[in-house]
Amino acid sequence: MSQNTLLPHSVTSFCDWFLLYMSEDFKFRLFFTSFCYLVPHSATSLPHSVTSFCYLLPHSVTSCLILLPRCLILLPRYLALLPHCLLPDTTKMNISRDQAICMFFYEPFNEENIIRLRKRIDDMEDLEICYQNDPKQPVLVSRQRILGDPFTWRIYLSSEIASTSTGEPSDEIDRSLGTEVQAICFLNEVLLPYDPLNKTLFEAKAMSTCQVYRLLMKYCSCLDNKSPNAFAKWCSSRKIKFLQADYFRKRPKHGDEVTSRYRSIYVMKKEYLGKQKSNMFCRM
Template sequence: MNITRDQAICRFFFCEDYSKENAARLSKKIEEFGSFDVCYENDPKRPVMVHLSVNRNDPTTFKRYLTEESAVDLEEAIEAKSELVSERQVITFLNEVNKPADPQNEAVYCLQEVDTKEIYESFISKTECMNKKSEVAFATWCSKTKVSYLGEPFTRKRSTGSNKRYRRLYVMKNEFRENAVKSIITSIPRYQNYISSLKKQGCTIIGYAGHNNEEYRKRLLNSMVQCLKERSLCDAVSVSWSCSAASNIASRDMNVNPELLTDLIGVEGDTQSMISYINSSVTDICLVAIDFAGLSTNVGDLQNFFK
């Protein structure tokens, strides 16, 4: 779930309703602290106040929130805009901007009916590595690379003299896209360099994802697994098909039908198989968790799990 800086300040730091007026007022309170800002470690719903120098020195631990750019910022960004320099970055951008499932953030995303041409035009100006591809070639490339928005089937809209095909997608608003590009080309590479350094030290990177909402469960879990493989460079990924974030980790998936996991792509096992692997491993383990509530909201159980 993408949470903006303004949302984090209002809802989760000062526990007030989100509005532009409240965000402006509360942001001034943050400014009064001096060289500090709100960041988050694992859960964006739990902001912490961190000195800016600490954030600069350790951006993988203390992550910055997505910010909405002003009109002046956008003009400056156009003059010195960031560019996606690889096909992998383009895929990440397309997956972030066009979501087939509801990301549950109306401030950043809105439901739209979009066709392939609109998606093509939304990114082609942000990269040179793809500018030789035509719209038709782009559609073929998307099919081969399996970008996530293809999970939403086409719908036809017939009108006089036309037969338009479109998809209903949750599309990131324009004012957030430049910062999304900057995050892709800066924050993600730094994070991946950190993960790579752990691998060089002999660590095994284990990914873990869970979801307890029955609606869109398969699609959301597959999206999480893909993110763990591609962004976090995980060597193996385990999932919990259905669990509460407050449930004891050791008791998860005790009675889950293993055939359910066959519907997921790139998954090695469930919570129980992950625990067995960790207990038997002779190498250090780095556990990367993806969930709206992280690995667990049960602090005591989390401490016991890592003992």
């Protein structure tokens, strides 16, 4: 036989032997068959993929070129708004009554104007300065209307020093916060994890959870059965705001602190705490 005659038989015999041998390993045979099947189809699909890419690329570039000028126009506006987004919501910030009076009469906030303008408001026996939603927008409303709808007309915080004849804050303690809801509201309004931008009402302090517990116990009676450690867990489960502040460790001076974790927070001044509690009762 000639080689031309034997060659097809040799190739056929080799293929038959290869498939027969591979049949003992099903996984490899399946892989080989799938590979032989997919290669031609992949080669056929490749031109379509290249065509689609070449078709979509100009449209994508065109869309980017159209949107780029608009983005450049809006970018300064977003950058200008960024600092305001990082600041706390000022519609919820606390403003004292004296500050609101000076704002209402467009006068600088100083001791002389406070005394003069406070007397001017107090002489209006039937009117009181208050606000609705934004404390930065004070208005004068009749006292009777405020008492009739304390949820709409909210009064400002006034210092206890101004309401006492001795000129000193009152040491009388009223533990009238009798529910957990009232305690939560009191803590969230008196202890802030951010700067409220009002040095008249708040002062920066480093406080431990134990010190917060002692402060609350002066005004609250519903948590008497909790220890300082149990109070810390209670604050965590209720997500009290002052826990959002970063903490640092501080060695106790006399060993009387239960915890060595302190947080840098902003605390309402003592002379406003009693008034804050009274205002909170009016809204609840």
